[in-house]
Amino acid sequence: MKLKIRKGKEAGILAVFLAISLVIALSSPVFLRIDNLFDIIKSNIVLGIMAIAMLPIILTGGIDVSVASIIAAVTVIIGNFMIGVSSNIFAVFVVGCASGAVLGLINGLLVAKLKIPPIVATLGTMSIIIGVVLYVTNGTWITGIPQNFINFGRTDLFAVSVREGEPIGLPIQFVFLFGAAVLMWFVLRHTLVGRGVYAMGGSVVSAERIGYDLDKITIFIYTFEGFLIGLAGSVHTSIMRQVDPGAFSGFELHVIAAVVLGGASVLGGYGSVFGTLLGVALFAVLNNGLILMHIPVFWQKIVVGVVLIASISVDILQKRYSESRMTRVDIEPVEG
C-alpha cells in the first residue's frame, strides 16, 4: 500500500514535468532543439548534484542552510589550489571533495555531538564559512584558471554538429551528476546507513531502538553531503572557468526548494533520488521555458513560487483524501 502511494508521488511530479514540457514545446520550437536541451542540462548540473547531496539530510528530518557557503569555500580553495599548486584535474577534484567533506564533517559533529538543531548549527557554520571566504578573498574573483582545466570543462561527449556554429554535445560534467545520483541511490537503497537514514526520518526513537547508531549516521550524511558539494564546486568551476566567491548567495533556498519539489518531505522519512532529479528538472524546464516564451523575467519568481506552494498543497490534500478513503474501507466490513 505504502509503495503504491510512493510511486504515485513521483508519477505525479513526472506528469507535471511532462505537461509543462509539452506546453513549452508547443509554444516554442526552440525548446526541443538539441542545443537548448544540452544547455538546460549544463546550467543545472550543479543544482542537481547539490540537491542530491541535500536529500539524505532532509530524509532524516534535518536541513542544511550552509550548502551555498560550503560550495563557495570549495570553489575558492580549488581556484587557489589550481593556480598555486597543481592543475592536475584529478588532484583538483580530490582537493575539492576533501575540503567539502571536512566542512560537512564540522556540521555533522555539531548536529550529532552537541545536539544543536540542524537549521541552527548550519546557520552558524554558514555565517562563519562565508565570512572566512569573503574575508580571505575580499570578494574578488579568481581568474586565470589553468588552460588544461578549462579544456577539460569544455569537453563534450557525443558531440553533434549543429548547422550554425560549433559542434555541441552532452557536457562532460553530466557524468558527475549521473555518478552522484547513482552513488546516492546505491547508498540510500542498498546500504545499512541508507536504510538507517530512512528509519531515522520515520522515527528517531524507533531507529535508535532497532540499534542504529544515530550519531554515526548523522555524521556520515553531513560528511557525504560535504563531499558531494565539493564535487559540485569542482564541476561548477570547470563550467564557469573562474571563481566568484559571492556567486552562491541565496542558493541554499534554491537547493531546498528543488529537493522539496521533488517530493521529499521536510519532516523526514520520505523522498528519493529519482524524485529529487525530477524536482531539479522541473525547475530547469520552468526557467528555460519562461525565457523561451518571452515572459518577462520578473514573472519567473511568481511562477516558481506558485508552483512550489501548489505542488506541496496538492500533495497534502491528496494524502488526506487517500487516508480518508482508507478509513472508509476499514469501516465497511464491520458494518457488513
Added chain:
Amino acid sequence: MPTNKLSAFIRKKEFILLVIFVLVFALMSALAPRQFLRPFNIQSMAFQLPEFGILAIAMMIVIVSGGINLSITYTATLSSIVAAVAISSMGQAGVADWKVILLGIVIALATSLAAGAINGFVVAYVGVTPMLVTLGTMTLFEGVSLNITKGGAISGFPDSFLWLGNATIIGIPVPMVIFVAIVLASWYLMGRSRFGFSVYMIGCNPRATMFSGINVKRVLMGVYLFSAVLCALSGLIMSSRYNSAKESYGSSYLLQSIAAAVLGGTDIAGGYGSLSGTILAVMILQVITSGTNIIGINPYLTNIIMGAILIFVLALNYLSSRRESRKLV
C-alpha cells in the same frame, strides 16, 4: 527568598545573554572609547536596531508556534513597495501630506495582512509544513515585488514620510519609539493574553492543544497575520530610512532574525521563547555590527563572530542542560 530568585535568574538563558551583551558592549567601549560611546553612535544604533528587531520578533513568534517564516523580509518589502507606489502617486496628485501617509500605512498593513493570510491559510487549513509554505511565498512575494518595481527602487516620498524613520522625539529616534510600542504590544499578546498562551501550547503539542478545546487553526492564522503586520511596520521604517522601497532591502535580515530568535533562547522546535531574550540577542548583534564597523574591522569578520557566538551559545545550552539532567539522575 530574593537570593533564591537571584540564583534562579542567574541560571536562566537570558542571564547568559545579558552577560554577553555587557561583555560585548564593554569590549567595544574599551577598543574605541571615543567613537563608540559618543551620543551620536548610540543614537545611530538606536536608528538601525528597530527594523531588524521588529523582524526578529516577527520570526520568534512564528518559531514559538512550532513553525518558521522564511517570507518575513519579502513580506516587509512587498508591503512597503505597494505603500510606496500609493504614497508617491498620491503625493504627485497633490493630496494633503498627512492623508497620504496615513493611507500609505493602511495600505502597507492591508498588503501584509493579505500576505500573512496566504501563509496562515496554507499552514493552518491546508496543513503544509511552515518552512515549505513560506519558502514558496518568499519566492512569490519577491516575484510580485519585482513585477511592481521592475527591478528598480520606488522613491519620491513627501518629506513628512521621512519623519517615520529619521526624526527624533526628545532625542529618541522615532523608529525606536515604534519598536518599544511593538515590544509592549507583543509582550502583552504573548505573555498576558489567551492568544499568546495558546501559541506556546501549540508549539509544544498541537494535538493536545486541539483536544483541550483551542481552535488551533485560528490561532495559527493569527500568528502568521501578526507576524506579517510586524513585517509591514519594519518595511515602512526601512523605506522611510532609505527614502525608497526596493524588494532586496533587508534580505540579509532573514537568516539573522532566525539567529537572533535562537540566540535569544527560542526553541527552534517550538513551544519556548522569550521576548526579552530575543531583544537582548538583537542588541548583541547590533553592538557587534556597529562596534566592529567603528573599530574598522573587516565587515566579513562580523559574520564569523556572529556565527561563532550562535554556535557557542547553543553548545553551552546543551552542555548545561546535560549537566542538569545528570544531576537529576
